Amino acid sequence: MAPASYPQDLLYHPEHDWARIEGDEATLGITWYAQDVLGEVVFFDLPSVGTVVSQGEAYAEVESVKAVSDVIAPLSGEIVAVNDALAAGPQAINEDPYGDGWLVKIRLADPSGRESLLDSESYAAGLTSTTGQA
């Protein structure tokens, strides 16, 4: 498994999701911290292309050996691509959460949505303050 990292070029939602914005599209996934807490991912319930997702709301489910968890959309938009490779190899979410473990690509509905997201440093700072307490 990859060591902990929160790349500088991504934006983060406090529910442990990342977004990589490229033009009017964004790639979404879950953070290193999220996959670490979940443990080994065994199933990702792929949403369909065309589904509309809303910032802060669940758009998919990820199942690990511990639990089934909602995946929260960091931004609003319409899904234009899903990572089909996760159907056969969901472990990519653990092994490469910012690369091969990407979940969906969306066409952004509201460019201003990014303003409420966190940068790498703020997100990582939030992690140390919440993980200290059980």
Place this chain on the structure above:
Amino acid sequence: MTVGAPTIDPDETRTIFQRGAPGRRAFVCPPSEVPALAPAEVLPERLLRQAPPRLPEVSEPEIVRHYVGLSKRNFDLDSGFYPLGSCTMKHNPRLHERVAALSGHARLHPLQDPERAQGALELMWRLERALSELAGLAHVSLQPSAGSQGELAGVLLTRAYHEDRGQQRRKVLIPDTAHGTNPATVAMAGLVTVTVQTNADGGVDLDDLRAKVDDDVACLMLTNPNTLGLFDPNIVAIASIVHEAGAILYYDGANLNAVMGISRPGDMGFDIVHFNLHKTFTQPHGGGGPGSGPIAVSDRIEPYLMVPRIVRYDDGHFELSEQAPRSIGRLRGFQGNFGCFVRAYAYICSLGAAGLKDVSEVAVLNANYLLARLSEQGVAEYLPRAYGQLCMHELVLSGAPMRRELAVKTLDLAKRLLDHGFHPPTVYFPLLVEEALMIEPTETETKETLDAFADAVAAILAEAASDPEILRQAPHTTPVRRLDEATAVRSPVLRERLADAPREPAHAG
């Protein structure tokens, strides 16, 4: 202790199909005096087999050794301490088995005419009255066969109650500490779950509850004490917030072992309660026997209660009645798991009201004793309490510091406990506690056992500091070593094809 690759004796994994020899039989029937009919004379051709089925061909000793061998590799409550949180793995008194095995109980046919099953109906009626008294709610149905089915009955009753008032309420409020069955039940009943947050003390966040209650809420499902092992002191305020919105209050009775004879859900304002007879009232369970999840309800829910209902006439005669026009109907075939009723009733009669109260007091005492032992130096640094100072019948620790400082997970600690002869506690639940470890000792364990468990946890943590690899590879002494759970879920192999199971020569002995 040597740490190496898992090894499994081939004999351990052989199925009954891989034992024996062609033509070998455990039992030979005496010659039949009735002339045999050829199958083709009595069955349509499309139903005739082309070849005989492949069945195990083994001697009686082979059968006995095979299954006794399997049973010995199981870990059960009769073998050792089983502190699986939220499951109430208490001792099953042998008296109950003796009573349940009486032929009038064990051999009673479910289709027996009620006229000829008066004793069974009386036992069920008396059990209903006892559960009614414990719940503080007047009406009981024994029909549900598990806690989850009791929950489903409760949510269907809630729906029926609102629909009878011309309301279609769609939402069910559930705290984020709830058992997973609660949201599953809501989905099953066609309603929608709304999660209520937990406050800093581990109880329901009242502000969040107020914000989420509206006239579309059908009910709040609550466990008290909750899955953090804490009694919510705001229960009266919670009940009034929910009732003011016209919603129903549902009590998940999974944790009743903490409060029997001390506090009653009916007095707290709950309308519907389910019991887990197999937990609180002793029964072999968890793969060892059927469950039973009776419900008790208030007067306003009673019209919708399931049928048939047990009716007692003034002359002491019992009957099963379907006379309830607004009932939600039947939840299952027959009357429920009768053997569970017998054991639960035997338990209630053995202990009496004072004894049941003792059960809860000792369950809480045992949990707090263990909590105190696990708060000692050497343990609390790595496994602190998740919430609060004291607990009810179970305690929840967080392995987050252990994971950060020793790079050892709660799962590793749990697996290593197996090598010490203990069944691990519940792990990774409740979900809001990081690296959770949920321990329910029950009232039937001795101080010596609790001490031995606490000592084992301390020893494992000391080992984790010096040689963590031992934990990461654990267990080392079980018939099967660390299982690859992820692959088991990703690529499950659910059956073995007979063609892939050739008979192997038996090992000596």
